[in-house]
Every structure is written in structure tokens, then in C-alpha cells.
Amino acid sequence: MDLPKDFVSKYQKLLGTQAAAFFAAFDEPIKKGYRINPLKINQQLADTDRTASIDYVPFGYYGKVKGHSIDHTTGLVYSQEPSAMLVGEVARPKPGEKVLDLSAAPGGKTTHLASYLGNSGLLVSNEIFKKRAVILAENVERFGLRNVVVTNESPQKLAPLFPNFFDRIVVDAPCSGEGMFRKDPDAMQYWHQDYPKECARLQREILAAAVKMLAPEAELIYSTCTFAPEENEQIIAWLLKTYPALELLPIDKPANVDDGQPAWADNNPELSKTARLFPHHFAGEGHFIAKLKWHKPVMQTTPKLVTSNLTCEQQKLWQIFATDNILTDLPGVLVTFGDQLYCVPKMMIDLKRLTIMRAGVHMGTFKKNRFEPSFALGLALTPLETKKQIEITEEQWRQYVHGETLTLTSAPVTGNGWYQVVVNGNGFGFAKVVGQTLKNFYPKGLRFLVK
Numbered sequence: 001m002d003l004p005k006d007f008v009s010k011y012q013k014l015l016g017t018q019a020a021a022f023f024a025a026f027d028e029p030i031k032k033g034y035r036i037n038p039l040k041i042n043q044q045l046a047d048t049d050r051t052a053s054i055d056y057v058p059f060g061y062y063g064k065v066k067g068h069s070i071d072h073t074t075g076l077v078y079s080q081e082p083s084a085m086l087v088g089e090v091a092r093p094k095p096g097e098k099v100l101d102l103s104a105a106p107g108g109k110t111t112h113l114a115s116y117l118g119n120s121g122l123l124v125s126n127e128i129f130k131k132r133a134v135i136l137a138e139n140v141e142r143f144g145l146r147n148v149v150v151t152n153e154s155p156q157k158l159a160p161l162f163p164n165f166f167d168r169i170v171v172d173a174p175c176s177g178e179g180m181f182r183k184d185p186d187a188m189q190y191w192h193q194d195y196p197k198e199c200a201r202l203q204r205e206i207l208a209a210a211v212k213m214l215a216p217e218a219e220l221i222y223s224t225c226t227f228a229p230e231e232n233e234q235i236i237a238w239l240l241k242t243y244p245a246l247e248l249l250p251i252d253k254p255a256n257v258d259d260g261q262p263a264w265a266d267n268n269p270e271l272s273k274t275a276r277l278f279p280h281h282f283a284g285e286g287h288f289i290a291k292l293k294w295h296k297p298v299m300q301t302t303p304k305l306v307t308s309n310l311t312c313e314q315q316k317l318w319q320i321f322a323t324d325n326i327l328t329d330l331p332g333v334l335v336t337f338g339d340q341l342y343c344v345p346k347m348m349i350d351l352k353r354l355t356i357m358r359a360g361v362h363m364g365t366f367k368k369n370r371f372e373p374s375f376a377l378g379l380a381l382t383p384l385e386t387k388k389q390i391e392i393t394e395e396q397w398r399q400y401v402h403g404e405t406l407t408l409t410s411a412p413v414t415g416n417g418w419y420q421v422v423v424n425g426n427g428f429g430f431a432k433v434v435g436q437t438l439k440n441f442y443p444k445g446l447r448f449l450v451k
């Protein structure tokens with residue numbers, strides 16, 4: 001690979017005898033991986049190769065995911081390169097926590113964090129750029145997550161709204177992306193000698209906002225997909241100096257993960273607790289990870305939490321649908337935006353001052369005198385949580401994702417009405433059955449032809 005000249009001379013100096021192996025790794029094939037969604041009721045893959053497992057991630061595998069597959073469309077798998085998976089493992093939230101993923105699109109870390117939260121607590125998943133926030137919301141929906149609010153804000157706008165609020169914050173920072181060069185050589189176009197310094201300035205601004213949102217004894221996980229010391233050890237050195245209440249925690253490092261390099265910052269030996277994933281040592285593209293704890297006792301004030309705004313009529317229509325179709329209580333607050341119904345995680349603050357892309361689970365739409373369930377609701381619920389299901393075959397799934405109406409072999413004995421569509425044992429939206437016909441409710445924007 002034709003690496004930038006200044007990049008080569010920089011890492012020759014920094015890595016010395018290891019530099020040749022580091023540069024050679026850029027000519028090796030990229031290492032692909034994926035995670036299985038542990039929140040899905042059926043974990044058996046339908047159309048993805050289950051190859052070698054990744055030993056430091058309980059649900060991680062090496063291999064490739066096809067976008068137009070049953071496994072992808074049902075949210076059973078998420079494609080993520082193996083070194084990025086260590087971030088979610090280092091962060092590993094506990095059920096019930098309030099977690100913030102501050103720069104979250106397209107959603108690799110968010111879906112990983114949510115896998116550990118198990119639909120409990122609250123995960124605020126934020127992305128500053130609207131287009132990317134849309135993709136993030138789609139991925140959160142596909143994964144069937146119930147406890148995630150997707151916001152589209154700057155870290156500076158979020159900070160005063162969530163003072164000392166979160167138990168865990170992940171800052172997977174925008175960076176110079178040197179660890180992406182192998183996967184996406186176009187990333188090299190943006191690189192110049194001063195780029196890491198420019199990124200570091202932005203990273204300090206983002207972290208200054210993040211710190212304001214840490215609850216006492218909360219953890220802050222910082223990561224980048226670059227090798228530049230300016231954005232890695234030097235950022236952590238800056239954090240430790242600027243915020244003495246932050247303590248650097250050790251990271252449980254899998255084999256072939258390197259220690260951070262104190263000499264590449266201010267020689268503080270603590271910095272060796274951070275983790276460096278180099279492509280010539282580790283089967284992945286490259287990452288840096290640090291974990292810190294916030295030891296600042298502050299008086300926590302409880303912000304105003306989200307409250308329900310349903311009219312009596314809407315409550316009645318929702319109840320009719322829920323009684324007929326759902327066997328579980330979703331533990332959230334029912335909120336409408338116009339005629340759209342959402343179930344927002346209980347721990348979420350009042351939504352008014354935020355740009356929200358997805359306020360928990362999109363439950364459906366209030367139409368005249370009835371409630372129509374959303375595709376998202378049928379993805380989020382397992383078939384054990386719905387009263388009536390229609391299991392479709394792989395061939396019927398191909399027709400369904402193409403937007404076609406299905407003809408069933410016989411009319412279901414439970415009669416006409418809403419049914420959860422099930423494929424490979426996992427929920428795939430709701431659809432209406434009339435006689436032997438299964439109408440197509442796969443969202444128009446998601447439809448495709450399987451080739």
C-alpha cells in the first residue's frame with residue numbers, strides 16, 4: 001500500500017525495529033468480523049457462515065456478513081472489525097445502568113453495549129451528523145433494542161441536559177482514522193502531518209463535554225481507530241492532568257494487545273494501562289482504548305424525566321391492540337409524536353430540548369379508530385412475547401423483503417388480524433392476515449431483491 005510519506009517517516013521513528021512489520025501489515029488482507037445479537041431468541045444463523053469465534057468477545061466471530069440476508073435483516077448479526085469489538089468488551093455495562101455512547105454512528109459500539117444491558121437501563125446513543133444519525137437509528141431498530149434513545153446533538157448541547165447523569169460514557173472519538181487505511185484506502189486522502197493534532201483538539205472538546213455528564217464513580221471509555229500518539233496517550237495524559245478526579249483503570253488485555261506507550265506522551269507510567277491494538281500484532285485493523293473512573297462526589301440532581309402524553313382515546317386503542325397481540329409489558333413510558341407511538345425507557349429525561357431520532361421503540365401509528373403496529377415493534381418482540389405468529393420460509397422471506405403479498409397454505413385457525421411475522425425463529429415485524437393472504441408490511445424503504 002502506498003502510505004503517505006510523512007506517515008511512514010513518523011512511524012519509522014516511533015516504532016523503530018517494529019516499523020517494517022507494521023507497514024507490511026497494511027498489505028495483508030483486512031480482518032472481518034461480526035457479532036451475534038444475544039438478545040434474539042434464536043441464535044442459530046440462517047445464512048451467515050459461523051467460522052472461528054473471537055476468544056475475547058462471547059458473541060464475536062471472524063467472517064463476513066451479507067447485507068441482504070435473513071440474519072442481517074432480522075438483526076441477528078452486526079458486522080464489526082475485530083479490534084473495534086474490544087471497545088464494547090472494555091466498556092461492558094452492567095444491566096440497569098445509564099449509558100451514553102457519545103459519538104455512536106453507525107452503531108457498532110451501541111449494539112455491543114446494548115447486548116450487555118439486555119434491554120434494561122438506558123442507553124443514549126448520540127450522533128452529531130444527521131445523515132449518520134439516521135443510519136444509527138436504523139441499526140438500533142434492526143437490532144430490536146428497547147432501551148435506546150437515539151439523539152442527534154453535539155456533545156456540548158447534551159452536557160447541560162445530563163449533568164452528572166451517566167454511569168458509563170463511551171467516547172469512540174472522531175479521529176485521523178489511520179487504522180482504517182487498510183479497510184478504506186480513501187481515508188488516506190484526508191491525512192496530513194498535522195491532521196492528528198487537529199483531531200486531538202476536537203477530541204479534547206468532546207471529552208470536556210463528556211466529563212460533565214459523568215455520575216460519581218462512573219466510568220469513561222475513550223477509544224480511537226488511529227495510531228497517532230497525539231490522539232491516544234497524549235489525550236489521556238491531558239485528561240489526567242486536567243481532571244485529577246479521573247483515575248486510569250487497568251484493561252484486561254487479550255493476547256497480542258500492546259500496552260499504551262508512556263514515552264509517546266509525558267512519560268507517566270500509568271499510561272501503560274491503556275491498550276493499543278496494532279495490525280502487525282493483533283488480528284484486526286487497529287485501535288486505542290483507555291478506561292477511566294470519575295472519583296468526584298457531587299450532589300446529583302434528578303432531571304425532569306419523560307412522562308406519558310397519550311389521550312384517553314389513544315390509550316384505549318393501544319390497549320385493544322396490546323390485549324389481542326402482546327404477552328409482555330414493555331417497561332417504558334408511552335409517548336406520542338403526532339400520531340406515532342413510542343415506548344421510551346423510563347430513566348430517560350424529558351425529550352423536549354433534544355433532537356430525537358428514535359425515542360425508544362417505535363410501537364406504531366394511531367389511525368382512525370385503530371392502532372397499527374410498526375415493523376420495529378415486531379422486530380423488538382420475541383415470538384414468545386406475541387400471541388399470534390406466522391412462520392415464513394426462506395423462499396417466502398425473499399418474496400416478503402421484495403414487497404410481495406404471500407399466499408399461505410391455509411388460513412390460520414385463529415382467524416384474520418395482526419400476526420407477528422417470524423423467520424428463522426426471530427420476529428420480523430407484524431403483518432395482517434386476511435383469509436390465506438399475508439399482506440406485506442415490510443417498510444417500503446427497506447425493500448430489496450435477493451439475487
Ligand SMILES: C[S@@+](CC[C@H](N)C(=O)[O-])C[C@H]1O[C@@H](n2cnc3c(N)ncnc32)[C@H](O)[C@@H]1O
Nearest residue numbers: 103104105106107108109128129172173174206
Ligand atoms: C469512530 S466514529 C464512531 C463509530 C461508532 N462508535 C461505531 O462503533 O459504529 C466517530 C463518530 O464521531 C462523530 N463526530 C464527528 N465530529 C464530532 C463531534 N464534534 N462531536 C461528536 N461526534 C463527532 C462522527 O460523525 C462519527 O460518527
